[in-house]
Amino acid sequence: MDINILLPRLLAAAWLLPLASFAGIVFFGPRLGKGGKGSGYVATGAILLAFVLSATALVLWLSHSPLPLGEGQGVRADLPVTGPHPNPLPMGEGTKAISGDWYALGALGDLKITIGYYIDALTLAMFVMVSLVASCIHIYSFGYMHEELHEVTDPLVTLKNGETLRRRGRFHRFFQYFSLFCFSMLGLVLAGNVAMVFVFWELVGICSYLLIGFYHERRSASNAGNKAFIVNRVGDFGMIVGLMVLWTGLGTFSFSEIFNQVRPAENQHQLQVPEGLVRYAARAEIAGIVRQAPDLETAEKQIAEQVPLWREKGFGYGWLVLAGLGIFCGCVGKSAQFPLHVWLPDAMEGPTPVSALIHAATMVAAGVYLAGRFFPVFTPEVLLVIAYVGCITLFLAATMALVATDIKRVLAYSTVSQLGYMMFALGLGGWIAGLFHLFTHACFKALLFLCSGSVIHACGTNEMPQMGGLLKKMPYTAWTMLVGCLAIAGAGVPFILGGIGLSGFYSKDCIIAMGMVHKEANPLHGWLFYVAVIGAGMTSFYMFRLWFMTFSGKPRDAHVHEHAHESPRSMVVPLVILAFLSVVAAWNLPSTRWGLEPLLRQAYPAGAETGNAAGAIWKTVAIPAESASHDHAVHGQATLYALGMALAGFLVALAYYGLRLLDPERLRRTFAPLYWVFINKWGFDRLYGWLFVRGSLVAAWATAAVDRYVIDGLADNSARAVALCARLDDWFDRRVVDRLIDRLAGFTYAAGLRLRRLQTGNVRQYVMLLAVGTVVLFMLMSFYVRSVFK
């Protein structure tokens, strides 16, 4: 079958399977197996099948549009290199996409809302990654959530009468939400237009809300769910603004049409302000021309001549920047970037598999994905803003991770920091670097979260100071987590075979190299690069701090240590799979150039390979070409930077926490003010609480008071009046209307009783009566109606 038909069908099936599982669990969940265990099988089966379908789709895609296998086309320096510029990257030439619509939801004037698809290499890679990671986490959840199979006692919730809460298990509900999430996430990736993206964007948001608040009886969990939801609304507001600007200017929501208008092929895919936005910005001038022109046709001709001139003058450029910033604002909310990063650490209130799937591997990466998808629309100014936001985020979050003691919170801050890295890379123009890191990060962060879940499962606490010495007790968890730590720190061996390392080694190198190229192009913004490099060191430090505190040394809490045990097999197997992926995710298949990075390169946005021209508003900003960062010299240097910082971080962590040569307590006392700032999360929660939450609470209190006393009083009184009316009406009905009817009926009944005596049933009597009656009638008539007989 034609690949243009087959691929959308395959992916649609993969997309809708979790929806079917969701619907099935909604209706039959609690009845499937004991305690709803069957719903877990349904959801896992659906996502596994989705993975098989996505993988099939990817293979089909590769067989149809194979990756370039030419000499020197790998991004890594590990490939044979000859000559000064060995990597004439064939980037962008393969930006083919299959797009179309399945179903039109409706057309409101010019606005057409459709359910469509936009499939390119990025879509396929996301599909495979999401379904694979989700499959692992589904399997893991069997072990992790097994308590929910029967009645649960939640020690963290105290009821009003002083008892702890006992409630029914929610095993099926967990998998129900998971299925809904997988459906939404795949839909978000598959979406062919921005309106559909927005719908699924909100759907993943609601899934996140539901799953953060999975233990909604706990006050902290329900607060965290609300916080995540509300903070995301702030970002979505910006996104709606961006969508409105795009629609006003371009008149379409479809990705392919947006890209065609913003980077038209006849302009060598260079960024230009689309005509719609130019016309919108110059509407005053257009009105002038129309007023002076003799007829509309000439006016239209004049306007068409003027459009390029207006575009030169910068008409509409501001709108394009606004559109980009708006879309990015949505990504800021979803990907927990500064200043909306506050929700993600709190989201750790959800069960750990949720943190792994939604708040580490997939949903929060959706923001990065969307920023990558919209990369062609971003002007240099927007990209610079993205780079700054990403850079601030990665630094702030890393500092918070340095001092956190809750094992999941360390990972949450680390997630925020790594998301910052991705945004940072995108903002520098490193499209491949940013998205590459997205994929590798998904693997190792899911692994790290699942490991932390395994530890929490064993210890019954999140606090690292109570752990320690767990290496012997839980070897699988410890070693897989070490793999995860090495991967996120970017461990590798440089220059041997061109450098071999774990997945994070490749992706982080790409980002650092891009930072170096950007620094050379924009010396003014050079400090961004140094922050990113320092961030790499901090990453390595806090990750190994976590590992040493948890697994090495002597047990700090004897009770916890005795209680600890290795997790069941259903939890260990996904750990091993993900650990394997964390190692090899960035590798190309041996003796070919088939791998993640070449695949991404195939989806590289057309026109971006030469870098973006200087901005129109900030003329000094220049976005360098990504291919420049693949230069051997740059890359080698970046590898040294990244690896050196990672090694330094590791050594410091080893000295303080591994070998305990130095005392972290003294360090804390020396830098007490700094520690205070970090542990209080730079005061963001307090600031927002003071600025927004308190105000909204006061407003809510006031409206509640109005509601209770004014509106409730009104409603109560009107209800009372209605009741009185009803009572009156009732009296009238009974006394007057009912009696009238009763009398009438009684009279009719009595008359009937009398008249029935006439009906004797005797035929002969009837005949006589008939005859006599007729004769009498005629006689009467002859007396009174004489005219008849005359």
Added chain:
Amino acid sequence: MNPLTQPIGLSHYLVVGAILFVCGIACMAAKRNALGVLMGIELVLNGANLNFIAFGSPLLRGEANQTIGLDGQLIALTVIVLAAAEAAVALAIALVYYRTHATIDVDRGEELKG
């Protein structure tokens, strides 16, 4: 004026019809046998038929040049056909009546009284 001395005219027919009619009515009222009642009905119908034919006859009306005078006979034919149909139904009723009451005495049938 003695009708017996007059030539046969309309009034003679009417008299015969009236006698037939009254006989029929008397038969219907007096007979307890259902078949007798049916016969009475036939008499009534025939009395009426006689009137129709008499009134319809152009000879008797003295208007021979205006119509061919078949309307009374047509109606009479219709009545005969109807009477036949009615007799068939009535006999069927009588049969069923006999089956349920073991007699055809109409005075025994009082189930339909009010």
